[in-house]
Amino acid sequence: MSDTNGRNRGLVSRFAEHTTSRRQLLRGVGAAGAATAARRSLVATGVASAAISGATAGRAQDAVTLRGIFLPATWGTITQQVFAPEYTEQTGVEVVIDLIGRDAIHDKMGTLFVAQDPSYDLFNVDYNWVPEFARAGHLVPMDDVLSAPETAGDDFLPRALDVARWEGVLYGIPQTVHPHILWYRKDLFDEAGRTPPATMQEWRETVEFFQGKEFGGQQVYGWAAQAARGFGNVHTWLTFLYSFGGDAFNWETMEPALTTPEATEATAFWADMMKFTPPGINDYTYDEVTNDAASGRLATCLQWSWGAFAVDNPESSQTVGKWEFVEVPAGTASVPHLAEWVISVSNYSQQREEAIKFIQWLESPENDVRQALLGGGDPVRTSSYANPELTEATVEGNPDLKRFRRYPVTLEAMETTQPRPLFPEEERWETTVSVPLHAIQLGEMTVEEGLAKAQDDVNRMMMELGYY
Amino acid sequence: MSTEPQALPINRVGPVAQPGPVRGRRIGPYLVMLPALLFLLAISIAPLLYSLVVSLLRYNLMNPDRMGFAGLRNFQLILSSPDFWNSLLVTVEFVVIAVGLELVLGLGLALVLSRDVPGVGVFRSFILVPLALAPVVVGLLWRFMLNTESGILNWVISVLGFSRTDFLSNTTLALPIIALVDVWQWTPFMFLILLAAIQALPHEPFEAAAIDGASTRETILHIALPMLRYPILVAVLLRTIDAFRVYDLIFMMTRGGPVNATDTLSWSVYNNGFRNFNMGYAAALSWIILIIVTAVVTVFIRLLAGRAGETA
Incomplete structure (x- = not known):
């Protein structure tokens, strides 16, 4: 696992220094893929060292595949192209993300839910749909997830959480505000x-x-x-x-x-x-x-x-x-x-626990920062807005231009929005x-x-x- | 030569040629049709009947607690809604503009291109290209071309010295523009049917008219058009049914707007069914559309039958 983290740090630091263009993003993903392929090759030829033993042990869950539908905006794209493969690398749980437009997500959720179809476990949800799908019993309540120590739930922006609730129950973990x-x-x-x-x-x-x-x-x-x-x-x-x-x-x-x-x-x-x-x-x-x-x-x-x-x-x-x-x-x-997008779990998912683990990992304090650095949406955790990796990041070719100079205003707006x-x-x-x-x-x-x-x-x- | 019609031999020998008991002869045809009937029942009749049941329910997919029998309430809500009458008017306007122009242009093209002139084959093939495109692609292309700032049509308009026009945000222009896009795509269909019909016409009446000194206009009006009336009716019928269901172009170009200027019946069904998940209402609206289309089809068929009677 250590080499995976090393690769991730490499990706993050590279993106921290530069503005993320789609081409750069794909290049980064390509590099990550090459590293993965190289390591697989080592394993296949029996030259693998003890350094990857942890990752190999994690393969016990090889059979698990999570499927999700996300918005084809930057946060959905990096989830599909960077975070999902990385999670598979770390845990052996395969995460397949489909990207479809806003209206299509809403329509598809409705039809899948009515059929109680377990094909998809995760959904990127525009928060205004939470009451609609929660009232009908289609979403998994997530208060327990929020209160779990590994979620670090206190760190989420309060208003970001408020809008993911219906009748006091939380049905989604914020991904971007x-x-x-x-x-x-x-x-x-x-x-x-x-x-x-x-x-x-x-x-x-x-x-x-x-x-x-x-x-x-x-x-x-x-x-x-x-x-x-x-x-x-x-x-x-x-x-x-x-x-x-x-x-x-x-x-x-x-x-x-x-x-x-x-x-x-x-x-x-x-x-x-x-x-x-x-x-x-x-x-x-x-x-x-x-x-x-x-x-x-x-x-x-x-x-x-x-x-x-x-x-x-x-x-x-x-x-x-x-x-x-x-x-x-x-x-x-x-x-x-x-405007905000949250991640919810289908009540018909047959892998709820695995889906929740993925969300916890994706929305961890570290990955909230990484999502922003990789060009995803604005962070959902208070701590991220004070993280020097973000506050000090500059625009490519403009060392004096702060890349996230909007964040102080965004944070203030999140107080009154x-x-x-x-x-x-x-x-x-x-x-x-x-x-x-x-x-x-x-x-x-x-x-x-x-x-x-x-x-x-x-x-x-x-x-x-x-x-x- | 006798003018009495000759019956086909198979009609004479049919009953005699079929051996076996009477019961077998009665059941046989039904057994042959059974698979097709079952298939039709499963994919067409059953869903149709189910939608009729749903139309009588208060049935919102996202509010299962309120589900229940509503009788004709959905129909009552629809018929008392100004939005429905607006959608009906918009749809009728669209059908009249689109199908009317398609007929005129398709017939004109068919008459012109039915003649053997050099290069006509290439032109015939070229004219069919829009028909091969998906309506979603057509909608997207035209949306780009009509863009106020970057669209090629507005560029041409500005080069000619006129001010750029926001076609799709203009409540007066948006519907005719979408109808014209439909004309661009579906005129070739009308052309294809009518070209085939023209080429199948017998030569003798035209030769006789020429000998009698009839002008081209008279030949078309008094010989070609009467002989083409059935193909025309069939083509118009098919296009009318299709145009009533217009959805793709609306989705890609205006999504019902500006305001509700392009809010057609099909768009309304989509909105109620798949945006609001109000299945009872959407099913009732679909039945109303079906009734309207059936009425139109019946009129066309009566016209066909009436003309057939006159001819006989």
Whole structure:
């Protein structure tokens, strides 16, 4: 096992020094594979030393194969390409990870669970699905896992754990958090003599100032964020709603609260801000926002904290080192909307214990740091945010540029962030609310008309679902 | 030469040629059909009946505690929902635009390319390429091409001096654009059927028309089209049924948006069934779609039968 750890340290230190590109990642994995092959060759020829005896002993579990479905985002990719093979190497338990898109994961979980299909043991779960699948009894409760000494559960960010609970029971271990934070182009702000906005009003003035101006021959737009129908526009709007003191529901009666003065003010502000966005904004998902940020078309953007890696990648970005990060501007307060992915175990898995062991290992304090270094998502443990391996890491070719300079802001955001409304039909709620919000942003409805329709639609949905 | 139709010899000798007891003759055909019938029952009839049962249930996969008999409540909810009527309207608009244009273009191409001119074979093959592509790929390609900033269509528009247009986020344009993409992909299907039909037409009426001095327009309107009416009806019927189920293009290009401008019935079934896991509602909606499509098919078949009667 010692040589495996040595190889891992080599990989980690290499990634610690450089920004992780996909090519580099695969090269690293390739090197790891070559080392593994070399060692297997030694074993086969009987030249193996006592140093690998521990690993050989671990082969008692050779028959165990865990199957998981993860998101094809960076954290899912490194789980598949780095951590799963490494775990197999260390324990003999084979871990096969399939990567599929967000909606497809949700659909597949539903159909597999209903059939009580044990084909998959592990699932990367968007936290807003936890109530839906937990209520139906499809997920394994994980409070015992959290309290086990080897999990070091106290170290997890409290809000990261809170959103993985349903009716007080934990159903997933966080893998990555990414609250909304405000990205701003420091070079443009310096050139214009402006400071990053602290309030929504300041932000509006800022984006109005930048909208359409040219900097270095490049036309710049005030801001961008996800705005596509589906979940994109809802996720952006939620940050405005929460930051203006609104909420999606009256949680005592479960009646929608979409026509309150706070919700109206927040929505009006958001709709007004849409004037200072690039053409095509109404179709923007995460990718379009990131691409625009990397190409230098934006002065600010409301984006997930994790995505900042993309603008510091010299292979794909023209704005390396130009972006800085602050908390979401305050309406009445700064309350960013939280995005997070957890790992859950299927209640129909025939290898629950092995699946839980893998999660414990993957989300150990050491591997939380390693995931970040390898280019995965933002860490889920408090200690990781103070780990010098991360805080001191720099961007490739820029020894003065801190690779994870967003972390202090991310950590602050994790103190105030709010999740999507956590109830079993949240996904349906998003789809329902998304339509009138899209009508508002396209100017097909006024803010009041759109919110009234959203209120009616959600009311009808909740009545149909038997909430009242 | 006698004009009396000659019956096929097999019809005359059939009963005589079959030896064996009467019971065997009665059971024999059924035994031959049995495997196919059982297969059909298992993969088509049984699921259809099961979906009918599900449509009468309050049945959400993720809320098994509330499962129970709901009678016609799902149907009532659907028919009283503005979203359903919007989806129906969107679907009908899509079908009319897409199938209408496919017919006109497919027929036009078939008439032009049915003539023996140099290079027509290559062109015929080339025109069939879109048909070979998966609708998901088609949707993705067109989504890229229509992109406001990087799409080639908007680049052409900007080169011509017009302002770039956000086609897929425009509530007026999004549905016609998707219908046009469907036309791009499925016109070759219409063309293929109609080309085959044109090539199977007898030459004599056209020769007679030419001798009588009929113009090309008159020949097409009064000879070719009446003779092609059955193939046209069949092609339109097949495309109508298919267009009613449009899903892939919507999924790849707009996901029902902007707002609900491309929220077709099939998309609605997917949303309710696989996003919300509301199987009772989705099954009821599927039955409503089936009823609508069956009604349309019946009209077409009546048209076919009526025309056949007229001809007789």
